[in-house]
Amino acid sequence: MRFFLRRAVFYLFTAWAAITINFFLPRMMKGDPVSAYIASNQGRISPEAIDSLKILFGLDNDMTLWQQYIQYWGLLLHGDLGRSxxxxxxxxxxxxxxxxxxxxxxxxxxxxISFVLGTAFGAIxxxxxxxxxxxxxxxxxxxxTVPYFWMGLIAIAVFASSLGWFPASHAYGKGADPAFTFQFIGDVIVHGTLPALTIVVASLGGWILGMRNMMITVLDEDFVTVxxxxxxxxxxxxxxxxAxxxxxxxxxxxxxxxGFIVGGTIVMELVFSYPGVGKLLLDATTAKDYPLMQxxxxxxxxxxxVANILADVAYAILDPRTRQLEG
Structure with missing residues (x-):
């Protein structure tokens, strides 16, 4: 219990620090979302609308930075991340x-899939x-060692253009209506097979090599000999x-x-024109959409x-020595 309490306090502090930095970072950058939005609309916004936009984006001039920070936490706790x-x-x-x-x-x-296959093959x-x-x-x-984008381009050239086995881009066929049906799910699987295989093949080697080297070290331990x-x-x-x-x-x-799954593989999503979070982050950066980036x-x-918390829990379950040292 002491181990889990220590880790919980550490991660709560880390989460608070991350949220606080996320609040201050856009305000330390040159410009603000309202100025960027006005520039994108070529000045077709009235002064009254500008004041409303500043309130909407939490940049009200009548509020101090501390008041904006408190308001940011209030909106965050209600699941409001702003407007894009x-x-x-x-x-x-x-x-x-x-x-x-x-x-x-x-x-x-x-x-x-890459982790499971790489760990199993590396152990064997x-x-x-x-x-x-x-x-x-x-x-x-x-x-x-082959970059994602290069392997993706090769996969498109071979399996999409030459052989025609898989589509070259997008998450589903053009004109398809997203719905929870077998036809649409099959279409999504077909479109996602090529980028998924690209990720698996590109990352499999690291898991195999890491597990193999650790196995060689562990096999010399006394408990294996016993x-x-x-x-x-x-x-x-x-x-x-x-193992x-x-x-x-x-x-x-x-x-x-x-943890970095949510960030997505930006290059892969660009190569395959996949509508994921990675591509969304790049689009938000290009458009200087600060609320969306934030x-x-x-x-x-x-x-x-959260991923690190789960890893700590799994580590403590598999290796009791971790709990004893932390305790």
Missing amino acids: FSRGLAPVTDVIGAALPWTVGLVGLATI IGWRRGSKADLVVPFATFFS AQAKGLPQGQVLWRYA RNAMLPQLSSFALSL GLFLVITLTVL
């Missing part, structure tokens, strides 16, 4: 909510070190003793990967924190 002027003053929560499922569904699923290759299984490592490492001396089945020694301890460092990397940064930051 590049999206017709639509609520930021609605804009992010429309793009978030696409990124989580694509990048999240691809990351989990490390267990059979010195055998022909080691030949997988150079090929996997090579693919992990387990083998007891005559336990090889599969049990591999997965319950060696369970070797995958602990993998969990930290996996937690960070899960909302996206906040969601990404909090997601990384």
